[in-house]
Amino acid sequence: MPTAYDVAAKAGVSVGTVSRYLTGNGYVSAAARERIAAAISELGYIQNRAAASLTTKRTGLLGFVVSQLKNPFTAEVASALGQAARARGYGVVLADSGGDPNQAIDAVELLRSHEVEGLVVTPPESPEYNAALVAAARTMPVVGIGLHTTPSVTDLVTVDTRSGAQQAVTYLIELGHTRIAYIGSSTMASGRYQAYRTTLEAHGLPCDPELIVLGSLDREAGHQATTRLFAQDRPPTAVFAANDAVALGVVQAAHSLGIAVPTQLSVIGCDNVDLAAHAIPPLTTVAQPMALLGQTALELLWQRLGPDPAGHSPRTVTLSCELVIRESCAPPASPGRPSVQPPSERTHHGQHAES
Amino acid sequence: MPTAYDVAAKAGVSVGTVSRYLTGNGYVSAAARERIAAAISELGYIQNRAAASLTTKRTGLLGFVVSQLKNPFTAEVASALGQAARARGYGVVLADSGGDPNQAIDAVELLRSHEVEGLVVTPPESPEYNAALVAAARTMPVVGIGLHTTPSVTDLVTVDTRSGAQQAVTYLIELGHTRIAYIGSSTMASGRYQAYRTTLEAHGLPCDPELIVLGSLDREAGHQATTRLFAQDRPPTAVFAANDAVALGVVQAAHSLGIAVPTQLSVIGCDNVDLAAHAIPPLTTVAQPMALLGQTALELLWQRLGPDPAGHSPRTVTLSCELVIRESCAPPASPGRPSVQPPSERTHHGQHAES
């Protein structure tokens, strides 16, 4: 590995000049500039940022701690974050805790030992991890992604799922549905749940407790909830699910119950994971701006890293959702006339929320 | 940020001793050890690995360059790789090229400037990128994941999809199918295609060219291929798809054509992405050992990083696939007796290939 001294020698200048060339601080004559460039490419020289960081205090490294990289949502955020970082000459050290708070804590320590300049984290799940984050935040900027459980010392970028949920329910109402079920959790996705209720009320629709099933947020839960809903006297004609996994479970259950989607039951999900487009039928869903989340998180961090005094207090940026209309929703089958045969479904790409 | 000197002062020893304590090289008395530990935790001291790397030549950083982190396959490999690395005290800098060779090249340079000790890469897509990798390999170990297109200077960990494909086709044959279609690509997944043909032949089955549709590897392709297959006089009773996306397309097409899966058409995919388990019906598929891939890649790198002289030449580790049987396959509807009603499908978790 050639060093800056090697470059200097080959270019007939001193290290100081090479350094100035590299950092862009201070003046370097065009002639020197040229010779240095030549030397660098001949030698295949690559600056050692670890060494540079010793004096500059900037490693060019950022840390991203996630709880589940397999989660497509997380993966896409990570992807966008990483690309945005690289565009600014930064690398991101990725640490997947696998949902284990202890691993997350270890990860934070590892990242700190690598002198990352800032941290982006998905919502912490334990008080200990939370404390580790607070401690870290005393040393460097930390921005949280997602829910509001992140300690308040950090900047935050979240998604206004509430308005997304509102759009979804409104859409269903406008299609003519009046018996709209909610399947989800009241805690994890409280915004969606509340939006569901308020939107219903805003349209003068009753909020039948029989149409609300609260539980976990996986496919299994969606499946069971649907079975239960249809065991009732007056089943819903539409379901708003708190996420796509649940929605998929609903579709699956409907299928085995012989209920056609969307003609007999409209289903709408949340997140717009890849799964959604591939479902049968392709799922109408509230899309999360995943790429934008990553980019925004980086932007927030970037500002904290800038020259501006650590001035401003924790900020929160809220991104909005977008309803992606595919083929899992239709007007309710009017009980008056016999319900039509399901239209033959065809492959159709709904617009994606690539931002 | 406290330094080792601060720790030394507080513990009443010298930096040398602190360093020995930290690295584990050389002896440190129990007494000193204790005082140092105390000082460290009181000060919240964290070793600066960038500084350490200056002398040790070891940054504790690894690089992972991927082409698509959103790809669930990649994400899971990355997750496993990262966790394995962290278990050894290493961090991994993740770089997503988004499929752009130029970005990939930039990424490699960025990683090198951060002095990563080794590189793990998914298959390169361009000659230039390939060259960059070869250049990098002169400086540090590089291990490739996936297909065999990776330059031969590197270690490689691949999956024996051929045997997986063989299992899949054999399974179909044992169920009684004789008209088994192949939908996929002959280039990208050549192993699978060849295995399809040879397995058919090995069982004395003809290899009807009308049952082979080659194209791209996405859902759309699967959909179209299926439509085409069923426009023929003698459609297949089973389809082996080169990946899950294609298989999903097949299922979708079958659904719109009014063909029941699995009673009228058996479908089998490849990869076992999350999608597969969530499909209707849950998809039987050839599972890739994604986590194992990541772990193995790390292990290979680890060995190269060890004291052993850079001795041995490029190695290739081949992992085997496993057939995950879910609900998308059944014996062919015997034309003799009327085909039975589709059994009501139920949620059922096939075994996962978590390793």
Next chain:
DNA sequence: CTGTTAGCGCATTCAG
């Protein structure tokens, strides 16, 4: 077992 010292590769003064 432990203190001392000399770099590692680079960015910065500070004089020229």
Next chain:
DNA sequence: CTGAATGCGCTAACAG
């Protein structure tokens, strides 16, 4: 505009 000198935080000999 540029060279020489100093130190970043730590490890690795080397004497004690």
